[in-house]
Amino acid sequence: SMEFIPAQNIILCGDLRGNVNYFDIAQNKITQVFKAHEGVITCLKALKDKDWFVTCGDDKMIKIWKATENKLVDETVGHESKISSLCLLGSFIFLTNAMDNKLQFWSIEELLKSDI
Numbered sequence: 001s002m003e004f005i006p007a008q009n010i011i012l013c014g015d016l017r018g019n020v021n022y023f024d025i026a027q028n029k030i031t032q033v034f035k036a037h038e039g040v041i042t043c044l045k046a047l048k049d050k051d052w053f054v055t056c057g058d059d060k061m062i063k064i065w066k067a068t069e070n071k072l073v074d075e076t077v078g079h080e081s082k083i084s085s086l087c088l089l090g091s092f093i094f095l096t097n098a099m100d101n102k103l104q105f106w107s108i109e110e111l112l113k114s115d116i
Contacts, residue, residue: 001044005067012053014041034070043086056083074111
């Protein structure tokens with residue numbers, strides 16, 4: 001999975017080892033790598049109104065990250081099996097699908113409130 005982050009002029013790439021790679025377009029190279037999931041990152045999407053992105057993977061986890069800091073904002077178990085796709089439905093709403101044949105709607109605001 002790949003996603004362009006215009007504010008930083010980078011492309012985020014999820015890989016088969018569970019890493020997120022920051023590819024700096026100006027420098028034409030990977031400038032940062034960090035471990036995000038156990039297993040393959042199957043989905044990666046940037047949130048338009050925040051400096052955040054969402055990742056999903058083989059480990060059944062959904063994770064929300066702050067792009068400028070590589071900081072994990074929140075995480076939750078998403079499904080009973082590996083997550084195969086992620087679709088943004090707005091600035092703070094997204095839909096996931098998994099090998100368990102379930103579709104789930106998520107609100108980032110609700111996920112963040114559950115940790116308070």
